[in-house]
Amino acid sequence: QVQLVESGGGLVQAGGSLRLSCAASERSLSIYFMGWFRQPPGKEREFVAAISKSGSTSYYADSVKGQFTISKDNAKNTVYLQMNSLKPEDTAVYYCAAKENSWTDYKIPGKYNYWGQGTQVTVSS
DSSP, rough: EEEEEOOOOEEEETTEEEEEEEESSOOGGGGEEEEEEETTTTSSOEEEEEEEEEEEESOTTTTHHHHHHHHEEETTEEEEEEEEOOOOOOOOEEEEEEEOOOOOOTTTTGGOEOOOOOOEEEEOO
């Protein structure tokens, strides 16, 4: 089992940047496929980005492609989400999640085994 703790959220003006971090305790993140999801107010949780166990391959939702970058530092047991050119529609609670098995179905929240508590990102216009 692994515990995930997100940090780095906050209030930012449109066009600004934030970097979210997801730190793991007790087990190495190198054995997990990692994902970032977000849940806007009143909406369902949605896929944002994912990264392979080695960190060599990443995947993005079309809505954030070219705007967000996911990265992974297995030595630090941390996954990052760099968010640039933020827009008010990026406002959401952001969650990181760990998936134990294959990379398939990485866009589906129910396929992930462990979740962090979430961090709020608010983008003002």
